[in-house]
Each structure stands twice: as C-alpha cells, then as structure tokens.
Amino acid sequence: MAFNIEDIARQVAGWIWESSRVVIFTGAGISTESGVPDFRRPGGIWDRxxxxxxxxxxxxxxxxxxxxYWELYYNCWxxxxxxxxxxxxxxVAELENRYQKLSAVITQNVDGLHQEAGNSPGRVWELHGTMWQLTCLNCSSEYSWDIVLDALENGEEVENCxxxxxxxxPATVSFGQALPSTVLLQAQQLSVEADLFISIGSSLVVYPAAMLPQLAKDGGGRLVIINRExxxxxxxxxxxxxxxxxxxMSEVMEQLYQMED
Ligand SMILES: [Zn+2]
Known part of the structure; x- marks a missing residue:
C-alpha cells in the first residue's frame, strides 16, 4: 500500500468534488500554525x-x-x-466561497480564525464560544473587550453590565459551564446531514467532538480524519x-485547483 501524500490529497479532493454538504470540524491543531497556543501543552496556560x-x-x-480568572483571560487575549x-x-474558506461545498464549519476553537479567513459567520458553529466577545451572564448582552481593557491593564476590578x-x-465556555444548546443541536443536525465530514486537528476525545463524526457516519456520510496523532x-x-x-489542506487545494481544468 504505497500511498504518497498526493494520492491521499487527490482522494480527499475527489470526495469534496462529489459532495455538496461538506462539514469541516476543527480543533486546536488547525490553529497551531497560526501561533495560537495549545493551552493543554506543557508551558501552556494550564501550567500557570x-x-x-x-x-x-x-x-x-x-x-x-x-x-x-480575568488575569487568565487577559493573558489569553x-x-x-x-x-x-x-x-x-x-x-476551508475556499471550500465555501470558491467551491460552494461547505454546509458548516464546526469548531472547538475560540480564536475566530475561520471567520477571519473568510467563512460566513452564519456557517461557523463555535462549540466553545468565542474569545472575542464578552457576555453578561444575566441578560446575555454582548460587549467588546474595549470596555474592560483599561481596568485589566490597571489591575482594577472589571465593571458589571x-x-x-x-x-x-468572555463568551467562551468554561469548565463546568454547559455548551450552548442551540449550537450543539445545529452541529448534530449538520453532522447527520453531511455527505462528507472532515475532522482537522482535533484529538476527537472530548464530548461532543467524539460524537459528531459518528453522527456523520450514521447519516451515510464519509469521514476523513486529519490529525498529527x-x-x-x-x-x-x-x-x-x-x-x-x-x-x-494545501495539498487538497492543489488537487481541487487541478480538477477545475
Ligand atoms: Zn446584563
């Protein structure tokens, strides 16, 4: 079985080409090349x-x-x-904008990089929330970081809503906090309906990451897992x-570009 990287990329690209409802599922591994720290690694946030x-x-x-907590968040920010x-x-953004293949990006990341790359915010489902917004725990009003930065800079207490x-x-999901139920339900539904589910850079261990690929398979979709381990x-x-x-993903895109000709 001598598969080289090009053969594998061609296989994945071929499946994307045949599909109309691709779901991309992403974990920390997709953002490491951007320099986003993986907090669970030694020397990461959870060591401090x-x-x-x-x-x-x-x-x-x-x-x-x-x-x-705010000190931690400020460090992350x-x-x-x-x-x-x-x-x-x-x-991943090109799968949506150039090829119209993407039904959703479901992500465990809170870094907002999919939207920044050009995916429509309406197609990105953030299971663990987002680092870029603050939310009031009582009335759910949303705020930007601007309103707390001065206080954090000066070591003062953050004001209330x-x-x-x-x-x-911050609008991220913390330990002991429930995942946003609407997002979770949508993620499940989109996974069931996917004709191709590609997991990128997730160890697929924690819930619900471990469940969504199974839903995709149950719904008759293909499953591709891209991860270093x-x-x-x-x-x-x-x-x-x-x-x-x-x-x-750059190899897969190379293959897709060739299929256009
Ligand atoms: Zn409020």
Missing amino acids: FDPEEMTYQNFVSKPESRRV KEFAGVEPNRAHLA SGCGGLLK PTPLDPMADLVWEVSAGEA
Whole structure:
C-alpha cells in the first residue's frame, strides 16, 4: 500500500468534488500554525493557572477566583491578539466561497480564525464560544473587550453590565459551564446531514467532538480524519491522514485547483 501524500490529497479532493454538504470540524491543531497556543501543552496556560480552580461556579461565586480568572483571560487575549488565519483556515474558506461545498464549519476553537479567513459567520458553529466577545451572564448582552481593557491593564476590578448589573465574562465556555444548546443541536443536525465530514486537528476525545463524526457516519456520510496523532475514532474513518492541518489542506487545494481544468 504505497500511498504518497498526493494520492491521499487527490482522494480527499475527489470526495469534496462529489459532495455538496461538506462539514469541516476543527480543533486546536488547525490553529497551531497560526501561533495560537495549545493551552493543554506543557508551558501552556494550564501550567500557570490551576484548571481545577477555573470553573464557571468559582467565577460566579467567588470574587477572588474572578480576579484570577480575568488575569487568565487577559493573558489569553494578549496571546490571541494579532494571530492570523493560516493556509488551512484559508483552504476551508475556499471550500465555501470558491467551491460552494461547505454546509458548516464546526469548531472547538475560540480564536475566530475561520471567520477571519473568510467563512460566513452564519456557517461557523463555535462549540466553545468565542474569545472575542464578552457576555453578561444575566441578560446575555454582548460587549467588546474595549470596555474592560483599561481596568485589566490597571489591575482594577472589571465593571458589571451597564444594563442590568450582571457579571460580565468572555463568551467562551468554561469548565463546568454547559455548551450552548442551540449550537450543539445545529452541529448534530449538520453532522447527520453531511455527505462528507472532515475532522482537522482535533484529538476527537472530548464530548461532543467524539460524537459528531459518528453522527456523520450514521447519516451515510464519509469521514476523513486529519490529525498529527491517532484518534480513538480512526477505526470508523474512511480515511485517516496523520499530517499537519496546513500541509494536508494545501495539498487538497492543489488537487481541487487541478480538477477545475
Ligand atoms: Zn446584563
């Protein structure tokens, strides 16, 4: 079985070509080339902050935890600011804009890089929320970071919602906080309806990442897994490709461009 990278890319591109409802599912691995830190890696955020402490319940109930939490968020915000989409994000955007193949991008990432790369915000489903917005935990009003940056810069307490006095928090899903149910339901539905489900840069371990590819298979779709390391769902995939997201997707795009001629 001598498959070279071009053969694999041609196979994936061929399946994209035949499909009309491609779902791209992405995890941290698609953003590493952009320099987005993987918080779970050694030296990452979770070496400096104790994840056990960083729960939604602590954020809501303990002012002291909240201060540490905001310090963490501010650190993340600074690390995220300035990151740009890479060739893998741009390829995914092309599947939507150039080829009209994409029914959805479902992502575990909170970095907003799919939208930045050119995918329509309406097609991007962020399972873990977004780093780029703040939300009031009481009335769900949305705010931009601008309103808290001064306070964070000066080590002061972040103000509450100007409308209702509720607590503000970045619109990401924290430990102990439920996934947004509308997003989750949509993600499940889109996965069932997918004729091709491509997982890129996710270890497919945590829920619901571990479930969506199964739904795609149950719905009769093909499953492609692109990840540098093996995943527990590899046995059910039609194709497993252990390579970086950027390398895989640029090879796939090369093949798609050739199919246009
Ligand atoms: Zn409010």
